[in-house]
Amino acid sequence: MPPPGPKIPRPVWAALAGVVLLAMVSFATAATLEEQNGFCAACHTQPESTFYQRTQTQAVDLAAKHAAAWATRCIDCHSSAGFSGRLGAMTLGARDLAAFVTHTDQQPAPLTVPIGDANCLKCHADVSATKDFNRHFHAYLARWQAVDPNAATCVSCHAAHATDGDPALAFLQQERAQQVCDSCHQANGRG
Numbered sequence: 001m002p003p004p005g006p007k008i009p010r011p012v013w014a015a016l017a018g019v020v021l022l023a024m025v026s027f028a029t030a031a032t033l034e035e036q037n038g039f040c041a042a043c044h045t046q047p048e049s050t051f052y053q054r055t056q057t058q059a060v061d062l063a064a065k066h067a068a069a070w071a072t073r074c075i076d077c078h079s080s081a082g083f084s085g086r087l088g089a090m091t092l093g094a095r096d097l098a099a100f101v102t103h104t105d106q107q108p109a110p111l112t113v114p115i116g117d118a119n120c121l122k123c124h125a126d127v128s129a130t131k132d133f134n135r136h137f138h139a140y141l142a143r144w145q146a147v148d149p150n151a152a153t154c155v156s157c158h159a160a161h162a163t164d165g166d167p168a169l170a171f172l173q174q175e176r177a178q179q180v181c182d183s184c185h186q187a188n189g190r191g
Contacts, residue, residue: 030090035073062171063160077115077160081122117141120154137184144184151187152180 059065066072079089092113099105121128127138145151157177158170165171 027090030093035075059167060163061161062158062165065167065171066160076122077119080116080118085118114153115155115160117145117154120158124154137181140184144187148187152184156180 059068063072063077066077075086075089079085096105128142130136130138141152141154145153157172157180159165159173159176160171162171162173165173
């Protein structure tokens, strides 16, 4: 029988338990705070505070419409699906918090992680199955993205925080969307 390994002193175990407990409490606190739009807007001063203010009035952009109609929070769109998506958002939030506390944050806040289609498809999965003439592009988007790294994404046409979109078309802005349509048709040799 091999000799017993070194015994770990109680103070080391206590310190380890303290670190684990602190991590759990920090995670729970962050998860609670990030669900409050006002908390997000407190550090992300511009343009996020303007976006947040728009959620308090009649919807003039896609994000405000989501907030009013479906009680969507910032984190609902700014995190991917599942635990790993939420953890990724919290990691980014921790980095943002550190920059804010150390006064190294940039204002206006730059978008460092663009909203991916998966974030939209968490709630709008049925859209990509639509194949009627008026919305056929949704069905082809994934195939285009598979062959072209510069292919459009949901937010290419449906900019969440732009106020120049048509509410009747999910806040789609006609000129911006037409450019996306043209680039896809040119990529397919049908321009």
